[in-house]
Amino acid sequence: LELSEAGHSLAPDRDRLWAGDTRHPTLIVGLEVPREELERRIEERTHAMFEAGVQDEVRRALEQPISQTARQALGLEELATLSPEDAEAAIILRTRRYASYQRKWMRRISGLVSLDADRPPGEVADEILEVARTRQRLPAGQAG
Template sequence: MIVATRTSTRQARALPPLVAIVGPTAVGKTATAIRLALDIDGEVVSADSRYLYRGMDIGTAKPTVAEMRGVPHHLIDVVDPTEDYSLALYQHDAYQAIADITARGRVPILAGGTPLYINAVLEGWRIPEVPPDPAFREEMEQVARERGPEHLHQRLAAVDPAAAARIPATNVRRVIRALEIYHHTGRPMTELEGKSPPPYRVLIVGLTLPREELYRRIDRRVDEQIAAGLVDEVRGLLEAGVPPDAPAMSAIGYGEIVAYLQGETTLPEAIERIRYNTHRYARHQTTWLRRMRGVHWFDPREPGWYERLLTLVRTFLAGNETDLNSADVD
């Protein structure tokens, strides 16, 4: 897929390139991005919301220094688990990283599976820049606890019906964010939003596996995370003062272990819950990916898949967009 402003073909080719690698969790995006970066003189910009947090390494399957193989990575370990990090801030930081990489004459590779992050960058979302208001959020959370999420959702429907129509009442965090934006601007969140194509030409490549194989990889990774010390990692975060209800701790693998450490479940039950929740998240990602247009898909099980992917990327970087279909024979 080539994303560019609606200019002449010549002007579009003058735009700097951005390669995006997408796919469900455990499909191999990180390793592929690193391998590709080594082959095309690139740097990786993470689009995984879990990679942002320092000290959350095992449960997020964050690449180690050895696994990075010297490839510079951006937007990894940028905030503490107790800090807020908004979508607007991610988009700003991602655009800055992409610009810096391009200025050095290297190729930015956006890699990850967080749908909001990917879309915010590739579609150029206009995101209301309203900073978090802890006092307002606590007030709204108290309302949700005392009167129920539906009451909070009704408040949103009264000031921003379009947002209420797309945000379920059960997603209290997003309901509060929409109310927070209205509270500070006096305007509905949906009125402030929009899209402005970013100043890149974009190639999107996707990795895909049959569901059964993906689930096997997920389950194997969960077992490896437990063996690597996930329980101790979560215990250490709690002992360092990270609240168990901090947004970062809602990441899959952390909330389940918190429940175990608090005596609410057994370790085998927590592990099974991690597997189940990761399977569900992979299905959610797959549903989102099916809606993405112009993705060039590759199955990592097939012989020669990476060589075909590399040929496609090199064709794109050479500016031969008309030859992309012939280069992509997957």
Template sequence: MSEDSNILKQEKEDLPQRKQPLLVLIGPTAVGKTRMSLDIAKAWNAEIISGDSMQVYRGMDIGTAKLPFDEREGIPHHLIDISEPEVPYSAADFQAGATQAISQIAERGKLPFIVGGTGLYVESVCYQFQFAEIGSDEAFRQEQERFATEQGAEALHARLSAIDPPAGERLHPNDLRRVIRALEVYHMTGQTFSEQQAGQTKVSPYELCIIGLTMDRAELYRRIEQRVDEMMEQGLVDEVRQLLNRDVPPAAVAMQGLGYKEIADYLRGDCTLEAAVERLKRDTRRFAKRQLSWFRHMNDIHWIDMGENFHNNLQTVHAIIAGKFQVNLEYTSNQSF
């Protein structure tokens, strides 16, 4: 090998390696992520990774607003229907699965594209959070479960809010497993879950482009209520009944999800259907508020107001992506990310 060749080889090795581009679309429930994600994926030669903590579960389609296979317009979707409802699926599980999917998508020359509204799940991948092996205290967990059974989920949630207000704001009282886990972390370490999260290093191994969708609060709430009505028309009650008939435990993580907890209470005779639906609408509005609260603490989000013209919004998104990744849209069909 000539001296010049050696010099060129060394110069190439010394060049900084470009980070893997990762596109992310976040926003509260019912804001319009699904529709926009399909248009973006088609334009940018992307494959979608679901960033929703509930869409991993099989047989839970209506209540999770899972996009039917025949409506995905040929775009591969990952981390959907990968776990049975009886089996808990954690943020650490999601991080591992999404990280693997990103590598595989990139190897195919496609753009990895996370779409979802579960803040911790998405952020854990974007910044490769370290999940500490804290362990568990089964006696403590059982004590909290008994307290929730006797005093109610709201009372247990109040315990968490008293010691860790940010976690209390983010977690729904029905999310019993995560509420108990947050209490357990404090019980075992003396440090709140929120303090541990705040200590995570927000340095990404990826070249991130994060798009956030938002809209007027009143319009978002109207869309949430409309979505709940549509879920009822599509057969949410039957979907929950089928899960209960197959003996999915009421305390399972999956059954604490929005729609499933409320309708299960109705099917057990604890409330009327009308009351269950109204509670579902209320809880979903509160969930959207918690989602926005989480996203406000994330870095480098390009916010798009979905109350404006959809076509103009889409063009704005394309311009943001092109500027971030320094790629012209017209060349993406042959672009290897």
């Protein structure tokens, strides 16, 4: 606990995740969407959560014993302490920041293949398979 409170980790290599070679042939694909589209999707999903009654779900969850990890879930604190309108705005902002952090983290992964995901899923899947075939020198039509 003291290490955690001081900001240290028991897993000192955790920041080096994906930094070295993998034990097996590995293809790491990052799916990218334009920032504006990602932000639009975050807003849309957050609005949908509120329309579906996320406030009641959180209220019921907080009536039960809840782990420290679960208490850190994005949006839980906002829903427990703010008005619904303020909570929604705060969750959108916090989710955007988290998405930005994830994008920066992904860019540090050595060998990452970034693909445009702002298109039909079938096209994205076909491109992933083509990259895999090229990297593994597999015959056409086989995914590996």
